[in-house]
Amino acid sequence: DMQAAAEPADSGGDGGPPQVAGKDAARPEDRMTLLLRLRAQTKQQLLEYKSMIDANEEKTPEQIMQEKQIEAKIEELENEIEDVKIAFEIKKLALDSLLMDNMKQILNLNKLIMKSQQDTWDLEEKLLDVRKKRLQLKQASESKLLEIQTEKNKQKDDLENMENSEKIKTIQQNLQREIQITTVIQHMFQNLILGSKANWAEDSALKEIVLQLEKNLTTIQ
Amino acid sequence: MSVLRPLDKLPGLNTATILLVGTEDALLQQLADSMLREDCTSELRVHLANSLPLPSTVARPRIDLIVFVINLHSKHSLRKVEESLHHVDATFFLGKVSFLVTGAGRESHCSIHRNTVVKLAHTYRSPLLFCDLEIEDFRATMAQRLVRMLQICAGHVPGVSALSLLSLMRISENPSLEDL
Numbered sequence: 367d368m369q370a371a372a373e374p375a376d377s378g379g380d381g382g383p384p385q386v387a388g389k390d391a392a393r394p395e396d397r398m399t400l401l402l403r404l405r406a407q408t409k410q411q412l413l414e415y416k417s418m419i420d421a422n423e424e425k426t427p428e429q430i431m432q433e434k435q436i437e438a439k440i441e442e443l444e445n446e447i448e449d450v451k452i453a454f455e456i457k458k459l460a461l462d463s464l465l466m467d468n469m470k471q472i473l474n475l476n477k478l479i480m481k482s483q484q485d486t487w488d489l490e491e492k493l494l495d496v497r498k499k500r501l502q503l504k505q506a507s508e509s510k511l512l513e514i515q516t517e518k519n520k521q522k523d524d525l526e527n528m529e530n531s532e533k534i535k536t537i538q539q540n541l542q543r544e545i546q547i548t549t550v551i552q553h554m555f556q557n558l559i560l561g562s563k564a565n566w567a568e569d570s571a572l573k574e575i576v577l578q579l580e581k582n583l584t585t586i587q
Numbered sequence: 588m589s590v591l592r593p594l595d596k597l598p599g600l601n602t603a604t605i606l607l608v609g610t611e612d613a614l615l616q617q618l619a620d621s622m623l624r625e626d627c628t629s630e631l632r633v634h635l636a637n638s639l640p641l642p643s644t645v646a647r648p649r650i651d652l653i654v655f656v657i658n659l660h661s662k663h664s665l666r667k668v669e670e671s672l673h674h675v676d677a678t679f680f681l682g683k684v685s686f687l688v689t690g691a692g693r694e695s696h697c698s699i700h701r702n703t704v705v706k707l708a709h710t711y712r713s714p715l716l717f718c719d720l721e722i723e724d725f726r727a728t729m730a731q732r733l734v735r736m737l738q739i740c741a742g743h744v745p746g747v748s749a750l751s752l753l754s755l756m757r758i759s760e761n762p763s764l765e766d767l
Contacts, residue, residue: 403628404601411598411742414749418594418678440712447754 545583552579589640592676593683596649603741604632604648605733608639608671609656610664614689614720618656621730629743631734639671651741652683652749654733656720657704659690659697665704672711682749683740684713687729689720714756 431439528534556579559566566572591606605622607615612635619633632648641647653675658664668686675684686708690697708715718729740749 406745407601407743410745410748414742415594417748444754444757447750451751451754 548583552581552583555579589643590674590676591639591641591650591653591679593650593679593681598651598741599630599648601628601630601743602632602648603629603652603737603743604634604650605652605654605737606634606636606641606650607654607656608636608668609658609687610637610661610667611656611658611689611720612637614658615656618720618726618730618733621726622734624727625731625734627734627738629738629741631737638667639674652685652733652737653679654685654687656687656689657699659688659699659701659704660693662698665699669707680711680713682713682751682753684711685716685733685736686711686713687716687718687720689718691717692719692722712753714753 556576559572559576564572566576607619609615615635619635622633623631625631634647634650655668655671656664657668686704688701688704691701705715716729716732719725720729736752738744739747739752742748
């Protein structure tokens, strides 16, 4: 009676051209997906067989029940299944919300950690900048000091040079001569006043002149 | 008399097999073609039969879903289906059997009352699907639906079993069924 129309529909890979032979030629990732899918399938099928075995172990009621009773029993069992399913869903929701809370907490903590790390990074960068600047300033001050040093030395050299120049020498000689002449004139006036035997201490004008003549002019050099 | 049992064979890897039982050969073939055209990650196998029992000479894979196709225009189709139901083990009716009714669109040609098939489906506690298989769009939609059901019944959808699908479909059933 049976028309054997066993036509296999195809699909081997994920979205590729349907080919049964193509399963082996697929890329490694497609194969992995396929294997994972087959694993899930086999698990589900195993679960089915297991539950069938468990169901068969249940003792079937020996007494012959009326059809109405059987129907009532079936409805009762169906309602039981519904209740168990609902309870399971509620439990799943509760677990999910717990899970969600934990996940949210983890996310928040992660955010905080990332922020702290970012702040640390910024501070370290600032520290690095400050250190760089300090180094630059140190180097700048070193070079400035060096400049000052060379300037000072230059000035000293210039001064020494000046001192050694001829012009200075002549002027110094002239100064010397003038001092000597002035000293002689000082002595001359001193002797004049002392020789005149006048009392110079009483006359303020004379006193002033005498004191002035005492000034040692060699210190002017 | 050979009786079809759902779990007496091991499943083929990535394979899902559906058995369409009905007297409307042309419609069954068209439905089979529509199903095979569907995009599906599992390998589909469609077997057609006019009635049960199936000849034991043929080696066939484990059958995951049986769909009995009844044409409301033909009392013969209903009778054949009722006879075939005796050759199906009780454990099949835990979500792996479904009734598909065609021809409801043309009220005048219907020789079977709608309530009859509704009662039949209720007795066997299996889902009842309505579809005018002669119209291509409806047939394609039904084919899509059957492919999804078949995948679940074959255990290819993790977390959903034939039994849970059955209770899901039961919820959306017409509440007036209780009056029967």
